Every structure is written in structure tokens, then in C-alpha cells.
Amino acid sequence: MTAAVLPLAVSTAGLTKRFGSRTVVSDLAMAVPTGSVYGFLGPNGSGKTTTIRMLLALVTPTTGTREVLGCPIPDAADRALHRVGALVEGPAFHPYLSGRANLARLDAADRHTDPATAKARIDAALDRVGLLAAATKRYRAYSLGMRQRLAIAGALLTPRDLLVLDEPTNGLDPQGTREVRSLVASLAADGTTVLVSSHLLSEVEQMCTHLGVMREGELVAQGTVAEIRGKSRPVSRVLTSQPDAAATVLRGLGLAEVTSRPGEAHGIPGGVAPEAIVAALVGAGVPVAGFTVTSASLEDLFVALTGEGFDVSG
């Protein structure tokens, strides 16, 4: 329960956004603890980007309140947002300016940064995302991955307390995705709170401490990764040439939802220890080729929460 004691980097209450008659975000109560890496998950069109836009004072909610770094938005947006680095819905820069000139423009727009250190900070940010060698190239010549990196560099121009990264691995190759992960990890290790959205659980699963799952504008699950994982029950699985005999043994031990199919039998062990299950199977003469106890993967849980398939919600 330490999370409840820490101040929240982002909190919303009753946050709702309607575009016309369409409700895009509904009664959102989001809580991103300070120091966490919060994975903001949901299929395309589930309201993640609209929520992020509301946090950054780009979009006015229909009802509800939001606070970023303890400052109410939009009233104290100027005080809060210069401590927030943001990547919103993909990179956007002036195509005929170089990467470095684009960052210089962003830095010039920031009243809170020291112009005397601009050059050093811009180069440090470019270096951090591996773009220093391409700094003088025009943005229009950048690949999608380089554009994404430049947008991340833009979020790192000054020290930030909160990073909001909307789909940061979009367009990156697997190597780039790994680099973003390690970058987020190193920033989080320094104490930056990171809010990272994705429609792919696998991209953020390894780096997050907390998860929030959106479905059709509603937050259907939120908490630490362990809390969310805890909602699924582990499954015992026996690999055997006699699945029916194995199933009988499992039922005899009191396992729930025991099923069998060629080559394996599985059930939910509840309080039954794995050793006891294996001992009973061997005692009953069932040849055990393999035995595992697995939690349902977060992926399965994610699919269960958000629904399957390619349909874009909303």
C-alpha cells in the first residue's frame, strides 16, 4: 500500500470527454503514482490519446478534473507542463528544418529553459536517442524510426519529472523498441515518472510497474502489475500419454475445472501444492512427461479485458 502514500504524478476524477454524441472517455479515475512506470493500455480508439490530450491541456474535458504533478489542469498548466516531457500521437516537426533546428525551435518556445545552455542540452538529447549523427539532416529525410526518436529527444530537452509517451515504439524496429525500453528504464531509475501508452501489451509489459487498461473509454483495470496479474489464477498442466488417468487423479486431489485432451490434462490447483500433485500422479502410475504451474499470461488477461480481434472500438 506504499503507492497510496506517495503523491500522485497524475490523477483524474470523473474525467469525461464527449465529441458530439460520442463518448470517447467516460468517468475516468486514473492514478499514476510518483516514480512509477505506468503502462496505459488499450486497443486503438479506446480513448488513450484523448485522455493524454486532456492531461496536457490540449483538449478540454466535458466534465471532470485532472491534476498533473499536483497542479490542476488547465489552471496551473504553465507551472506543471514545463516539468512534463510529452510525445503525443506520433512525431510532428517542420519538414524543411533539420532535426537540431526543430529541437532548437521547441527549446526557444520554452520560457523556463536557459538559452545559454540550449546547444548543450539539444546535443545531449540528440545523443541520448542516437540521432547526433543525423542532427543536421532535414526532418523530411528522416525515417519513421528517426522521427520517433527526435520526438523523444524533444521530450528530453530539459530534466522532467513526468514523461508522457504516447505509443513511443510506433515505427521502431525491434532494436529501436529495445532501446526505448532501456531508455525508459534509465529515466525511471533516475526518478522520473513515466506514463507510456500502447496498444501492444508485449511492448510495455517488461518495463511497467503499474498498468491501466482502457476499453471503449473506460478504465477497466488499474493497479500494480502484481495486482493485475493476481486477478488471474494459476493453472497446473500435466504432460502425459494418459491424460484421462491424470485427469482422474487431479479431480481426486480436489483441483477445479479439470480438463483433458490428447497429451495433457490441466486444472486449477487452488491450495494444492505442486509437489503433492506430482507425487499423487506418480503414485497412481501416470507417466508424467512434464508438469508446470503457470499464471495466465498478462497477454491473456489483456485480451480478456479489452476483447479480441482487430475491431477498433468506438
Added chain:
Amino acid sequence: MSVAEGVRQRPEPESESEPAYRPKPFSTRLFRSEMALIGGRRRNQMGLLVLAAMPIIMAVATKLTTSDRHRGGDLMSSMTSNGLFVPIAAFLVEMTMFLPLAIAMLSGDSIAGEANLGTLRYLLTVPVSRTRLLAVKFASLCAGALWGVLVVAIPGAIVGIALFGFGPMPTLSGTTLGAAEAIGRLVLVCLYLTAGLSALAAVGLFISTLTEQPIGAAVAVMIVTIVSWILVGVPQLSWLHPWLLVNHWMAFEDFVRDPIAWDAPLAGVRLFALYAVVFWTLAWARFAGKDVTS
């Protein structure tokens, strides 16, 4: 990605002691960045070339076709008597089309261009307050108007003096002015036209907050200008004429009278100021609470 120095994190988010740099109450960095953006754009550089070419073409054509006999009385024919009349004659031509077009392109681009590229959302999350962004954008458009006017005036004056000399300047009232006085009059014309074009830029800034299509906004500003020119030509609508920008632009001629006929230019300046205030406020009312979804 190599881990670079310089991107350090603040351990205590609430601490106010850390930021070594205190924001100044007034900073010109964004304005200068804006001017660099306008000036660095190839399209705008070509536009400036076209603006500068007009007085030169007019001066050369006049030199080649007219004899040195000077009739006096109208601007075009006065060109041959004093080089400074070249930019003034060029304004007569360029204010109908080229200079308003330049302002239409710049002002249409101001907000809609950033929205179209998506850079608007990144400027606003820097954060730049929306009021400040509109103020800086308008200031840069006014500077752009001055730039456009000077690009007509300075090359025009240089080529004019080279071709026709720099004698006493005849006025539309029939008298002549000394050299210093003549330069002063040209400066007044430039400032007056800059104010007139800045008023159009305020209209463009407002239109630019209504759309995400910069070309659409520019076309709309051009339509406003052309329709105004047409309305000025309809005598039945004379009650409307005092409220049309273009009707007042041509009052710059009154600076070339002796003495200056101040009535019309002063009425013009009042209307320009009114347009700037009204349309900047409309732009603010539209933009301040707008959802930025681009």
C-alpha cells in the same frame, strides 16, 4: 542510445530551489524563432523576390519607353523626375495584389500551418500559453508585413535613384521637396502600409484559427481582399467603404502631397488599429479554449 550527461532528473518534484534559470517576464526567443521560420522558408524567399522584382521591372520599363520630359501630377509619370517615386509607384501596383497575397500566405500559415503539421500540439505542451502564441504570431506577421514593404521600397529606391537620379521630389500638389524630406515621406508611406497590411494579417490570424488547412486560410484572406476591392468599386455601397481596409490603403498617396493631407491616413490608421484589436480578440476567443486534436 548512449547515455549522455545533461539530462538529469530532479529528485524532489515539489522543490522550488532547483531551477537555476528563472524565466524572464519577457523573452524574444520565440519571436526570433518565428522570424527565422518565416525567413528560412523557400516559398517565402521566392515571394520576397517577386515583391522586389516589381519596382525594378517598372523602373527599367519606364526608363526604356519614356523620354526625359516630365509632365507631373500623377505618380507613374513622376517616376522619371525622382528615383524615390519608383517604390511609391510600385506600392500602387503591389498593394492591389502581391503584398496582400504575401500577407495572406503568411497569416494563413500562422496557426493552421502548425496545426496541419501537428507542431501546434508540441508548442502548446512545451508549454506556450495560447495567448502568448497568438501574440507572438501576430507580432511576427507585423514584422513580416514590414519586411515585405521594405523589400519593395529599398530595392525600388536604389534602382530608381540609379536610373532617374535623386533630384528635388515633385509632390502631387505641384511643389517640390528636398532630399531629406523626400526620404522622410517614403518612410511614412512604408510605416502606413505596414500598419494597413498588419490589419489584414489580424484577419488572417483569426481565419487561421478556424481551420487546419493553411492554404484554405490563405485563400480565404485573398477572397476577403478581392471582394473588398470589388466593393470599393461599387458607388452604391459608399456607406460601407470607410470600413474596408483596402479603401484606406491607397491613402498613402496623401503622404506625397505638400503639406501632407493627414485626414485620410489618420482615418486609415484608426481603422487598422480597430481591425487589429477586433480580429486578434476574435482569434483569441476562438483559440483559447479550442480542443487541439490535430
